[in-house]
Structure formats: C-alpha cells, structure tokens
Amino acid sequence: MTDSDPAHDTDDAGLEPTPDEMSLDELRSEIREIDSELVRLIARRTYVADSIARVKDAEGLPTVDETQEQRVMDRAGENADRFDVDSNLVKAIFRLLIELNKVEQRERR
Numbered sequence: 001m002t003d004s005d006p007a008h009d010t011d012d013a014g015l016e017p018t019p020d021e022m023s024l025d026e027l028r029s030e031i032r033e034i035d036s037e038l039v040r041l042i043a044r045r046t047y048v049a050d051s052i053a054r055v056k057d058a059e060g061l062p063t064v065d066e067t068q069e070q071r072v073m074d075r076a077g078e079n080a081d082r083f084d085v086d087s088n089l090v091k092a093i094f095r096l097l098i099e100l101n102k103v104e105q106r107e108r109r
C-alpha cells in the first residue's frame with residue numbers, strides 16, 4: 001500500500017476488492033461517492049476561502065493574494081506528483097477553484 005494507491009488506503013486493507021474485481025455497478029457507485037465527496041470538499045474550500053476574505057476585509061487587506069495563489073498552485077503540483085496524477089490537470093482544476101472564489105468574493109464586495 002503506497003501513497004499512489006489512495007483508493008485502497010483504508011484500515012481494512014486486504015478486505016476491500018480491487019477495481020478489477022468490482023462490477024460496473026459497484027465501480028459506478030464508488031464514482032458516485034467520490035463525486036459527492038469532491039463537491040463536499042469544494043463547498044468546504046469555498047466556505048474557508050470566504051472566511052479568509054472576510055478577515056482580509058476587516059484588516060483592510062486586498063482580497064486577491066497572488067503569492068498565496070502561487071503557493072496553492074505549487075502545492076497542487078506537488079500533491080499531483082505524490083499521488084501520480086497529471087500535475088497539469090490538477091493545476092487546471094485548482095486554477096478554476098481559485099477563480100471561482102475570486103468571482104464570488106468580488107460579487108460580495
């Protein structure tokens with residue numbers, strides 16, 4: 001079990017079927033759970049970013065912080081490498097998440 005096998009990184013290692021042992025329905029059900037979890041995490045990220053924007057507002061700081069954005073992007077690339085997924089794809093997703101927050105924060109101001 002390694003970092004590059006996150007789908008089976010569970011406590012009951014050895015009991016969970018590997019993807020090639022699962023039926024199409026089981027695999028689709030797993031995708032459905034993952035998709036729901038992804039949306040939950042996006043909502044959580046958006047909520048925290050919104051809290052950060054409020055703190056910045058209260059402290060008279062600008063909402064957009066390009067240095068911090070670069071840190072987020074670098075981290076996304078490092079995590080992509082760690083989990084052996086395409087870092088350009090992961091960075092594109094994070095770019096979108098950051099832009100989503102900025103649009104929301106601009107609309108709120």
Ligand SMILES: C=C(O[C@@H]1C=C(C(=O)O)C=C[C@H]1O)C(=O)O
Pocket residue numbers: 049052053063064065066068069072097098099101102
């Ligand atoms: C969330 C922040 O604010 C903005 C949104 C960011 C994001 O979604 O990751 C990053 C930098 C900022 O432009 C922050 O400063 O941490």
